[in-house]
Amino acid sequence: MLSILGALGGVILAPLAGGLLSGVDRRLTARLQSRMGPPLLQPFFDIFKLFGKAPQATNAWLVFSAYIYLLASAFALFIFFMGGDLLLLFFVLTIGAVFQVVGAICVPSPFSQIGAQRELMLMVAYEPILILVFVGFAMCTGSFSIADVFKLNTPLLLKMPLLFLALGYALTIKLRKSPFDFSASHHGHQELVRGVQTEYSGPFLALIEIGHWLDLVLILGLCALFWHTSVIGMVLLVAASLFTEILIDNITARLTWQWMVQKQSLLVGMGLALVNLLWLYVA
Amino acid sequence: MMNFLVFCCVVLPFIVGLTLYCVQNSSLRAMLVPTAVVVMALAAIGLGAGGPFHMEASQLFGLPTDAVFTLLDFLLLLYILVLGWNLRSRLVMGMTALQLIGMAYLKSVLMAHDIPVTGFAPDGLSLIMVIIICVVGGLITIYGLGYMDLHEEHLHLRTSRQPRFFAIIFCFLGAMNGLVLCNNMSWMFFFWEVTTLCSFFLIGHDGTEEASKNAFRALWMNVLGGLAFVSAMLFIQKSMGTLSTEVILQKMAALDIKSTAMLLPFAFLCLAAFTKSAQVPFESWLCGAMVAPTPVSALLHSATMVKAGTYLLLRMAPAFAGTTMSTIVALFGAFTFVGTCMLAVSQSNAKKILAYSTIANLGLIITCVGINTAASMVAATMIIVYHSVSKGLLFMCVGTIEQRIGSRDIEDMRGLYGVMPRTATITAIGIFTMLLPPFGMLIGKWMAIEAIARAAQAMTPILFFIALGSAFTVFFWARWAGILISSPSLYEYPVKGFQKPTVIFSLRMLCCVALLFSFISPVVLKDFVGPSVEGVYARFNLRVEGFIPGANFTSVEGYSWIYLLFIMLALGVWFAWRMSRKVPEKAHALPYFSGLAAREGDEVGFRGPMNVFEPARVSNYYLTQYFGEEKVTHAIDVISIAFLIVLVGGLL
Numbered sequence: 001m002l003s004i005l006g007a008l009g010g011v012i013l014a015p016l017a018g019g020l021l022s023g024v025d026r027r028l029t030a031r032l033q034s035r036m037g038p039p040l041l042q043p044f045f046d047i048f049k050l051f052g053k054a055p056q057a058t059n060a061w062l063v064f065s066a067y068i069y070l071l072a073s074a075f076a077l078f079i080f081f082m083g084g085d086l087l088l089l090f091f092v093l094t095i096g097a098v099f100q101v102v103g104a105i106c107v108p109s110p111f112s113q114i115g116a117q118r119e120l121m122l123m124v125a126y127e128p129i130l131i132l133v134f135v136g137f138a139m140c141t142g143s144f145s146i147a148d149v150f151k152l153n154t155p156l157l158l159k160m161p162l163l164f165l166a167l168g169y170a171l172t173i174k175l176r177k178s179p180f181d182f183s184a185s186h187h188g189h190q191e192l193v194r195g196v197q198t199e200y201s202g203p204f205l206a207l208i209e210i211g212h213w214l215d216l217v218l219i220l221g222l223c224a225l226f227w228h229t230s231v232i233g234m235v236l237l238v239a240a241s242l243f244t245e246i247l248i249d250n251i252t253a254r255l256t257w258q259w260m261v262q263k264q265s266l267l268v269g270m271g272l273a274l275v276n277l278l279w280l281y282v283a
Numbered sequence: 284m285m286n287f288l289v290f291c292c293v294v295l296p297f298i299v300g301l302t303l304y305c306v307q308n309s310s311l312r313a314m315l316v317p318t319a320v321v322v323m324a325l326a327a328i329g330l331g332a333g334g335p336f337h338m339e340a341s342q343l344f345g346l347p348t349d350a351v352f353t354l355l356d357f358l359l360l361l362y363i364l365v366l367g368w369n370l371r372s373r374l375v376m377g378m379t380a381l382q383l384i385g386m387a388y389l390k391s392v393l394m395a396h397d398i399p400v401t402g403f404a405p406d407g408l409s410l411i412m413v414i415i416i417c418v419v420g421g422l423i424t425i426y427g428l429g430y431m432d433l434h435e436e437h438l439h440l441r442t443s444r445q446p447r448f449f450a451i452i453f454c455f456l457g458a459m460n461g462l463v464l465c466n467n468m469s470w471m472f473f474f475w476e477v478t479t480l481c482s483f484f485l486i487g488h489d490g491t492e493e494a495s496k497n498a499f500r501a502l503w504m505n506v507l508g509g510l511a512f513v514s515a516m517l518f519i520q521k522s523m524g525t526l527s528t529e530v531i532l533q534k535m536a537a538l539d540i541k542s543t544a545m546l547l548p549f550a551f552l553c554l555a556a557f558t559k560s561a562q563v564p565f566e567s568w569l570c571g572a573m574v575a576p577t578p579v580s581a582l583l584h585s586a587t588m589v590k591a592g593t594y595l596l597l598r599m600a601p602a603f604a605g606t607t608m609s610t611i612v613a614l615f616g617a618f619t620f621v622g623t624c625m626l627a628v629s630q631s632n633a634k635k636i637l638a639y640s641t642i643a644n645l646g647l648i649i650t651c652v653g654i655n656t657a658a659s660m661v662a663a664t665m666i667i668v669y670h671s672v673s674k675g676l677l678f679m680c681v682g683t684i685e686q687r688i689g690s691r692d693i694e695d696m697r698g699l700y701g702v703m704p705r706t707a708t709i710t711a712i713g714i715f716t717m718l719l720p721p722f723g724m725l726i727g728k729w730m731a732i733e734a735i736a737r738a739a740q741a742m743t744p745i746l747f748f749i750a751l752g753s754a755f756t757v758f759f760w761a762r763w764a765g766i767l768i769s770s771p772s773l774y775e776y777p778v779k780g781f782q783k784p785t786v787i788f789s790l791r792m793l794c795c796v797a798l799l800f801s802f803i804s805p806v807v808l809k810d811f812v813g814p815s816v817e818g819v820y821a822r823f824n825l826r827v828e829g830f831i832p833g834a835n836f837t838s839v840e841g842y843s844w845i846y847l848l849f850i851m852l853a854l855g856v857w858f859a860w861r862m863s864r865k866v867p868e869k870a871h872a873l874p875y876f877s878g879l880a881a882r883e884g885d886e887v888g889f890r891g892p893m894n895v896f897e898p899a900r901v902s903n904y905y906l907t908q909y910f911g912e913e914k915v916t917h918a919i920d921v922i923s924i925a926f927l928i929v930l931v932g933g934l935l
Contacts, residue, residue: 067862102761
């Protein structure tokens, strides 16, 4: 019972953490570009403002999809905090991703529809890597349960360094950071306006944004699992992952999906994951 | 009692079919078809409730059953031979002649002094299959009543060909029931060939040139499978002296080292199963089968035909557990999975998407069979059950949509929710039951990944294929679901449709079955699928490798996760629905078009130069430059033939 309450508390607090991390992201990005950047709490101000706007939507399914996306992200995080099953977590994440695509396709707008198609490409690129990484967890711990990771005495990073790198790839894609940001970019100058999120505005955009924060927390949580033995290690690993993501986001240009799916995801990402899996298999 | 129930499932459908064919009366048909379906479904459930049993069935209508089947085997083969003659096909005639010679040798020389074999010995797996065949197949048959009326109206037929159609469908269902229930392989072979013949007739039912061509392709590919089946029977009879499945499996499972000579017949059986289940390189017959009326596609893809192949593999799996051959089968299945998922991405024809997805899921089932552990068997059975329900539903939806909008292209289904909201919703539900948790298919896939991850052999390449294939699966399902509900208006107000009551009934019924069965998936797993696999493992003294099938799901914790997810999602969907209905009409906005958005009727677009309205035209990415049939099929064929050569040739 206590663990359920704790997990629920975690899910409720996660938007705060996600928002802060997003603020850090914006500050760091600004500094990398020799700007001052917005206040740390700017993401929260943005969300409050969005919630204050009058609702506008092209059709009701858009709204429906936004809620389901948020719900799926929250439930995935709940599974994570409960130490549940990694595969279940993966499938629940898929619900969120699918409904983001459904929400974008259900509007007859070229911007959001092409964004949705590109989002599907992103999914083709990151989903296989995630499955392989989770299988790596299972090979080390003997089960797909997250709780079992904490029964190990040595950090997983030592056994699965390549899988950690592969996860890094998958996460950059999942978070739509440059160079993989072609389905929806924060930068205002891309040809798709905001891709999958073009048609969302006001309170519904706020829902999507909160869902994105939850995803960010979940993803960094997954990174933290690689050094579960010490709190300092977790913090270090999360900070390093986040900083690398932001750095890569700022120093790379957006590239085509062919480049992403073929070269980056299939060759590099899955290659790393497979080598590591074979190594675990032999060892 | 069991005698009677088996009679209702196997012999009754043939009698009903014959009656329907002889009495060409449409009102009788409208009465008889639902009645027969209900009787069969009740009998199937009765059989299922009774659990595994043995039945000699040495006499049928006072005649020795074995002799009857021998006679029927020969008559059937002769008929196919004549059919091959009529089609001017040396291929079919040659292969059938070889089968005839094989059967004659088998019956006259090898089995001359044979002890009688137990006729029916169904276990949990067979009973699950019978229930699927009778319930899902039955609903599709009822759907066919309404569908075929409209279909024949469209074709402007002078005399209805429905009696023939339903007669064949009932024979098909009866043959499937016989196939999964019987224990004697030579009886099984008869039913196996009946399904081949029925599918040939049904695919060619409309009589167009394309239909005949595709029916012929289905025939020769399945006759090839029949030839493999006969060869397997010859080898088995020769080496083990019996054709009782039970005894064969007992003998095989007791062997410590399985010699190549012992495994060869099972390689042939795998080949037969691959043709029936339309695995690559035989996938073209199932893709071609979509020219048939929709109830036929629905039947072939869900409850019958292709499931016969996977059933045979599941049945025979204990015989080759722990061999290299098993690993090759797993790799082959995984390859089919990823190859056909890629092909599905490149399709815009809804029936083709469904066809490739069926083949892919069968590939996944075959992977699980090849992994050959208790856990993977459970996964395979789960996928069979839930795939039947969801795929049958989706085919019926596509058929209904096609009769209304005149197209089966998913690009033409944009905004379908505005035209036929209920069918569109049911289709979307069908898609989500194939794709998302907590529905049964996903539970099956979840177990499959777990089973593969715990497998001892060749785990990494198989996982690679499965992981990649799953991602493509999301690609082609998600966009279809989105297209169905696309709309430029805030809310849609449905116009009254003109659907037949039988069509509506079957769609809704199967949709409810899909949802309800998913909700009770832990119970299905614990009370039906798990025990059936455990029964097999106990009967043949197989080693359960440190992992109790479905333990993660049937434990209290596993239960609670699935139910929690179900309840959360149900509440979430209800809440999201409420919230989306609360958006006021004045909040409606046109899509973003850089400030130039305009609307004319149902079309949204922008005002171009000279103030001319330009509607927005969007289409999906089909990536045909990478995954197009003409690009990929050849490579897939070559690789899969290599697999088959390794499978059979590796043993020689």
